[in-house]
Amino acid sequence: MYTHPTYDRLRTLHLIGMLHALEHQERHPEVAAMPFLERLGILLDAEWSLRDQKRLQSRLRAARLKQPATLEDLDWQGSRRFDRSLLQSLASDDWIRQHRNVLVLGPTGVGKTYIACALGHQACRDGYHVLYQRLPRLLSDLEIAHADGRYPKLLQRLSKIDLLILDDWGLEILTDRSRHDLLEILDDRYQTGSTLVTSQLPVEHWHDSIGDPTLADAILDRLIHNAYRLTIDGESMRKKQRLTPTAQSA
Ligand SMILES: Nc1ncnc2c1ncn2[C@@H]1O[C@H](COP(=O)(O)OP(=O)(O)OP(=O)(O)O)[C@@H](O)[C@H]1O
Incomplete structure (x- = not known):
């Protein structure tokens, strides 16, 4: 020394x-x-x-990304089908700078969370503040925050995130309070931040799944009209992992 x-x-x-x-x-x-x-x-x-x-x-x-995914490590092989040129264009931060949203859609196990985390990782590299949350968990955190007085602070924190990733949209039935919370979050972020949503549920069913037509109109108006849609088709990667020798020996 x-x-x-x-x-x-x-x-x-x-x-x-x-x-x-x-x-x-x-x-x-x-x-x-x-x-x-x-x-x-x-x-x-x-x-x-x-x-x-x-x-x-x-x-x-x-960012608390659920998977240590990066766009470089993304497995492009296999039977999955998706718009690769759209994914490549999302690798640049234009959509985040323009406060646009992204919907990653497809059946279970096709890699929606993986791609969401890879885009989140890229956004962190580009200097953005990112937060990953499973939507059911976020809504239950907000429910608790209502009770213990942290709600305004939590909403304010969410509004400052450049890219909010909401995983597993549409998995659970929303309560009336959750619908209002979701509207608050998306209203705060409208034209000021980007939201990436993953869902197994086709977008055509989102309106019904929200449960209240007026709030559904307001929520979806803020989320889907300026959103890129990346739809992934094909077999579950989990099935493939179960069949590989490394997964079998693990
Ligand atoms: N492009 C990829 N490259 C490498 N591994 C991947 C890729 N996509 C998915 N995987 C792996 O496949 C498994 C399933 O992926 P993931 O959890 O992203 O699917 P999902 O579509 O979000 O599923 P669900 O709808 O059930 O939440 C995970 O272990 C993930 O790490």
Whole structure:
């Protein structure tokens, strides 16, 4: 470990990226021949990329993505059918900048959550604040928040998220309070944030599944008119995983 006062200063100032880069330069005397500004630039780049990485890790932790999915790791093989060019265009952050929504639709196990988490991961990399929630869990959290007085704070927190992922839409019957909560959330986010919803239920059934026609109109008006729809068809990936030798031995 280097003991020069400059190292102590860098440590005290929490310039850890610069500190490591400087230690690296000291171990490689050939760097001494480089112009001062170039050496300084390397130190600053090291600090910048360390901070960038830390910010990404903190956004990923806060996002609570259910699966460690990335678009690079996405398995494009198999029998599943979906609009690949749409998915590729969603990999850019245009839809989030324009506050548009995404609906990921298809039967159980086709990878809706996986794709939602991969898009969430990409959004974190692009610098956005993301939150993943299963809709039934979020609605029950809101129910508790009504009782213990956290409701306004929770709603405010949700309204500040750039990309809110609501997994498993339409799985459960909504109570009257849940319908109102959903409307509050989507109204706060309308034209100010993006919402990604996954559902096994075809969109044509969403209106009936909400249970109150007036609230259903208001909720869906805020959610689906500006939404991209990614429909996945095919066999469950879980079935495929059960058949692979690694899954069998696990
Ligand atoms: N594109 C993919 N690449 C790699 N693994 C995948 C992919 N899609 C899905 N998987 C894996 O397949 C399994 C099922 O996927 P997932 O949970 O995303 O399906 P789902 O459509 O959301 O299911 P459900 O509707 O039941 O919630 C998971 O273990 C997931 O990790």
